Amino acid sequence: MARQKQYIEAEVIEKAMGLFWRNGYENTSMQMLEKEMGINKFSIYASFGSKHGVFLESLKSYKKKISSIFEKLQNSTKGAEAIKEFFYDSVDVCHKPGNHSGCLLTNTYNEFIESNDQVIKEQMTTFMADLKTIFIEKLSGNTNKDKQTIQKQANFLLLAKHGLAAASRVNNPKEIEDYIEMTFQVI
Amino acid sequence: MARQKQYIEAEVIEKAMGLFWRNGYENTSMQMLEKEMGINKFSIYASFGSKHGVFLESLKSYKKKISSIFEKLQNSTKGAEAIKEFFYDSVDVCHKPGNHSGCLLTNTYNEFIESNDQVIKEQMTTFMADLKTIFIEKLSGNTNKDKQTIQKQANFLLLAKHGLAAASRVNNPKEIEDYIEMTFQVI
DNA sequence: ACTATAACTAACCGATCGTTTAGTTAATTT
């Protein structure tokens, strides 16, 4: 063939992800992406097709980044306690002081909830629905709660994720811990 | 003098507020504002100076809109129960199905948290700080909780506002009620 | 009725948005 790529796609996507994570989709420009990813516009379009394509790959990369804590949650036999551990694990991954940005998926969910971008909207809806399913499964695990209570608690924890995202964005570790502990007093 | 204004500033700001509420600041363009406010760019700039100015006035209008439920909270003697009522009142104001947009201030807080716009950032920080102060006051009101517990609970409720905003944006009234009730089980 | 003045319309400003493309550089293959 000919000249080889001077960059690794997975690496530059990692950097793009950080930018989207901090600023959101709309507030991230191609100019910023060029600078952060360290490659030219041409290369970005050659590899990912569009800004939208870069974002989709960034979301994929983020999901991969957090896949281990999802698997841990899914494989756990600790019931509701597993969800609490999942909350703590989420903070470990998302709470990067100086880079504090909450959860990329929660941020994206909020940014696109009123948008016309059906592709991303559907991804976010699916993500939330999947998470709720896992919550329900774990909440049903080691107790004999009635179905209605489980539904309520799953909804509550799903919404609590927004509080957690806000907490991990601005608060100190102690306050985050307090928030998680108080949230799970209800369960 | 001369020709009189063909619009009422308070009225067009009300419409601008709705637009910002639905779409956020960055995703609202001057073109959209012209259409929604029903007046020309010239008039917008004559009355409010800039897009930023329109947004600041919209925030002012929103605060005015919710001032009554704040005053009710502040004047209540019901302690923690007053905060719960405030949550319900917030939903009454913010949960407009078909126009569902959560809380403008919480939305704005989230949109500007990583921004360089110090003016709006400070307004949001001040709003959150003021709300926390009121929460602390109410939580201290009719009990003899220790100060540490009060601090924790105030932080918890402040973060729960993000969950509530998310709930009032997408969920049905029953789910919103469940979320509030479960939140206040902790208090 | 005339004049002054403010509110209006509409065209236009430079800057930046995401995207494309012409032209150059470097590595692979023959």
Added chain:
DNA sequence: AAATTAACTAAACGATCGGTTAGTTATAGT
């Protein structure tokens, strides 16, 4: 070493961004 081909640089694309301004219209005071 020459030819090929893909990765690069950099300039430019049309569209839209927030914002401005020349020119027109309508109303108030004299």
